[in-house]
Amino acid sequence: MTKVKCSYLGNLNCEAIHLQSGSLIRTDAPLDHCGKGESFSPTDLLATSLGTCLLTIMAIKANSKGFDLKGIYLNIEKVMTQNSERKIKKLIIDIFIPVSTSNETIDFLKKASKECPVTRNLSQEIDIKISWHHE
Numbered sequence: 001m002t003k004v005k006c007s008y009l010g011n012l013n014c015e016a017i018h019l020q021s022g023s024l025i026r027t028d029a030p031l032d033h034c035g036k037g038e039s040f041s042p043t044d045l046l047a048t049s050l051g052t053c054l055l056t057i058m059a060i061k062a063n064s065k066g067f068d069l070k071g072i073y074l075n076i077e078k079v080m081t082q083n084s085e086r087k088i089k090k091l092i093i094d095i096f097i098p099v100s101t102s103n104e105t106i107d108f109l110k111k112a113s114k115e116c117p118v119t120r121n122l123s124q125e126i127d128i129k130i131s132w133h134h135e
Helices: 042-064 103-113 117-121
Strands: 004-010 013-018 024-028 073-080 088-097 127-134
Touching (some): 024 042, 042 073, 042 088, 042 103, 042 117, 088 103, 103 127
Parallel strands (some): 088 127
Antiparallel strands (some): 004 013, 073 088
């Protein structure tokens, strides 16, 4: 069981402390929603959770097969709705795999990525687009 303490710091800033490790995250409201955009917004953290979960689940699966994913990375673009609902409309993910990676390994990683718990818990209303790049 994980516990996180979240505190409001004022000026639309919050702090979250992972109680087991002491790791700290701060958030700020985005520029388009009364904030200064000086840190991750809460919806930025949702996108970040998805990205790090995809990388983590692929790494777990890769480790079980005896190989390391060092060098793999991804970029995420978060697109919000343009109405007053303030919802994430789309998450566009570009995954970059080192050129030395075999097609068999890429297929393995694509399959592994489908086991991401964050993806499984996101609303079906969020359009998630994943593109794979072999560089």
